[in-house]
Amino acid sequence: MIIQNFNHKMAAHCESGTITSLLNHGGLNITEPMVFGIASGIFFGYFHKMKSFAFPTFIVRNKPGKMRSNIEKRLGVKFKSYDFKDTVKGQQSLDQLLQQNTPTAAQVDFFYMDYVPSWERVHINVHFLVVIGKKDDIYTISDAYFPKMVELAASSLEKGRFAGGNMSPKGFIFHLDKLPPSIDYNKAIIKGINKACFSMLKIPIPFIGIKGMRMFARKVTEWPKFARDTEHLSHEIMKINILLEDQGTGGAGFRFMYATFLQQAAEMINKPELKELSGELMKIGDGWREISLFSARIGKNRDLGPEKLRQLSEMIRDRADVEERFFKSLSRAVK
Amino acid sequence: MPIPIENLKLDIKKLIMSTLSIDDINPDDVDDEKPLFGGDNALTLDSVDAIEIIMAIQRTYGIRIADQNLAREVVRSVNSIAQFITEHPADAKV
Secondary structure, three states: OEOOOOOOOOOOOHHHHHHHHHHHHOOOOOOHHHHHHHOOOEEEEEEOOOOOOOOOEEEEEOOOOHHHHHHHHHHOOEEEEEOOOOHHHHHHHHHHHHHOOOOEEEEEOHHHOOOOOHHHOOOOOOEEEEEEEEEOOEEEEEOOOOOOOEEEEHHHHHHHHOOOOOOOOOOOEEEEEEOOOOOOHHHHHHHHHHHHHHHHHOOOOOOEHHHHHHHHHHHHHHHHHHOOOHHHHHHHHHHHHHHHHOOOOOOOOOHHHHHHHHHHHHHHOOOHHHHHHHHHHHHHHHHHHHHHHHHHHHHHOOOOOHHHHHHHHHHHHHHHHHHHHHHHHHHHHOO | OOOOHHHHHHHHHHHHHHHOOOOOOOHHHOOOOOOOEOOOOOOOEOHHHHHHHHHHHHHHHOEOOOOHHHHHHHOOOHHHHHHHHHHOOHHHEO
């Protein structure tokens, strides 16, 4: 059976896209940027030396799962979630929910999604999709990165749901349980913005928010020390482009999606200053895109001498300066 | 007044070639429909070239292609770029 009235839509990011799909299906008319913004999805963290990462890296969004819990708190919606040790029980529960016509989101390792061309598949344990049907041993999937719904063998979905490693999904699924009778969008938007500003400006941890960007700027010149050889270094430098532009960021490290949220929020809660800030953030995103292109170019050309890394460092420091000003203005705008 | 589509396609080819410093291919040899990436077109580009093209489109036509899913579709071929520039709503322009 396939849930007939499920409306598949592409989205910029898998987690915000999945949450948006479930809310839309439940009858709440909300956009992906609005979900992302209310959930305070925008973030920055730089990890120079951590056990979980083989090489220094950075993130541009909040922790996987956090968007769902923030949306629950701020909109008053309820999701039911489950995880499993037993693969059989995991599949049975999913099948039961589908029998009850409940579109169900699942966390998977992206690598096992056979509908993705093999050259694009990488191990990412925090990919989210919506399962909307099953016939024989084939599931129908709404994956926000694909223009149409896709099919996936039960065995592949099981491998994806129960993959091991860092942040393993453990069969995690969730679905919409309840929508509130009414939503105070004004309060939700302001809370979402305040929390994002707090994360970017005030968390007293040196590798988070604007402080994290400055650490990234300082430390990127040390990256050659961690690389095995030029090939490895070029691969890691080019990954800056992937982390900013791909992996469902909506482009330039989620800055464009957050700018769209601010634009929509300006109208929704009648705060025209948010629209101006939206335009500013679009331009900030363009600057991140310049970093993305610069990294991809020097990586591709293996042009990774100290001068180029110093240039990259300067570009990142400049983003930290403009984002610090931006988030201070944003914080003042919602006071 | 909108640019005639054939002129726009030629402009796009010239824009791609100047952006990527390609001077050994005649724009007329570039097929409008064949994929620009990994295909058998006269121009064969990679993902880094794609970002260069996206930014060149933004600079030249004032249209920001923010989302990478959309970007992949847009820069697929000369025709798809031309279609995007022609159809893109004015309110999405920079």
